[in-house]
Amino acid sequence: MSRSMIGIVIKILDIVFGEGNKRTMLQLERQKLILSYLEKNRKATTNELSDMLGVSATTIRTDLNQMDKEKLLTKTHGGALYLDRETDHHDLTTKAYVFHERALENKSEKEMIAKEAAKLVQDHMCIFLDASSTSYTLGLHLTGFTELTVITNGIDLALAMKDIPGVTVIMTGGIVTSASSSIEGLLGADLLKQIHTDIAFVSARGFSMENGLTDFSIYEADLKRLCVNASSKAVALIDHTKFDTNSISSYASIDDINLVITDSGLSKRLRESYEKAGVNLLVAESQ
Secondary structure, three states: HHHHHHHHHHHHHHHHHHHHHHHHHHHHHHHHHHHHHHHHHHEHHHHHHHHHOOOOOHHEEEEEEHHHHOOEEEEEOOOEEOOOOOHHHHOOOOOOOOHHHOOOOOOHHHHHHHHHHHOOOOOOOEEEEEHHHHHHHHHHHOOOOOEEEEEEHHHHHHHHHHOOOOOOOOOOOOOEEEOOOOOOOOOHHHHHHHHOOOEEEOOEEEEEEOOEEEEOHHHHHHHHHHHHHEEEEEEEEEHHHHEOOOOEEEEHHHHHEEEEEEEEHHHHHHHHHHOOOOEEEEEOOOO
């Protein structure tokens, strides 16, 4: 995307959303434009991005720091480099993209969340579990059922659950991503529209009151959005480190989520502010 096109996009966004909502609205859009620019030009300086997007250098540095942590780009002194996920296999083996690495992050918190979430699952239900490491942990707790149907886009999860007695595993159709061990895209959209799910269990890279649940993969976010909308209940499995953070693509607002299960590491301040905003929070305690 050229500078002129980016400028046009920003002007349109300003007109549609207004100056008052510009800061919140533009964060995700701005980061998408940064990625688009880097994909074409391979590198950019902070000042270059600041001038192009019409925001301060401090704002750009904040964006680059966040995107670097999520391995969406490589931050450098004074700018950023494009991260080629297809050719740079070493960078693919990082926390943001490799399932087995992510599974080790906040492991005890995910275990607490999974145990609490498992209490919601009843016999004869049909549920959706996304490809997150938290949903994987939940899946391992789903035993002792006579009949339970699990729809998932998680390859590791499907393999782990396929031999559990009483559990039928259905995988969504789409593109296999080797890095995150998931299936992305909406090739299985027709299947999902034909099957009623009682609960959609989803996780995210970020969760905020402004943008709801956000993920770094636009394609996986599309799938999760479809599953959330098609389920009777949406339950978000979010450890405390994800609160008040945002990633690239939003797939569910706080109004779309029936319940958020988190761990006891969530601060009192955040818990009160989210509950005041109408978020139904369940804090899983260590057992």
